[in-house]
Amino acid sequence: MGKGARTKILQGKCVDVAAGMRRRATVEGLSQDRRKAVDTCANYLQKYRDYLKYDRYLEKGYPIATGVIEGACRHLINDRLGITGARWRLSSAEAILKIRSIRSSGDFEAYWEFHKKTSGLEIIPPFMQSPSYWKPLRWGNCLSLKKSRTLRKRLFPALFKRKQDNGLLS
Incomplete structure (x- = not known):
């Protein structure tokens, strides 16, 4: 395919x-094999027109x-879900990917x-309702509650306070 066609x-x-x-293949009298390749490409362009x-996509x-x-x-x-040894449920993976895409697009605020x-956030303590509370977290590495001590401490400070009192939690 020539530059003009692209x-x-x-x-x-x-x-x-x-x-x-198709017109050029006919004019040049291509053999069956070569004509078949041209028709395959032309059929693809016709089928998926x-x-x-692309003009509309580029314009937008x-x-x-x-x-x-x-x-x-x-x-x-891949950078998040492809971590060695990680296992994901579909719902958990989807939730993580939604948050990552919102953060990457700059639409988190x-x-x-x-x-x-919309979610009845009033049940969450006021200090946790601000997006600035969540910003210091390294989002690529600590959205897993099981693996992130920092996130667990922020979400469940009472658990960590009890740990110091009775030594049961790790």
């Missing part, structure tokens, strides 16, 4: 590219390169306000 696809003209490929609206600022998507997946998913209004 440009047309980015302009949202994949049907024109498919027609041009509703998804190949969406990433269309796989490297950007793969990098985001590595950052959001807005989310927190929404959360306070």
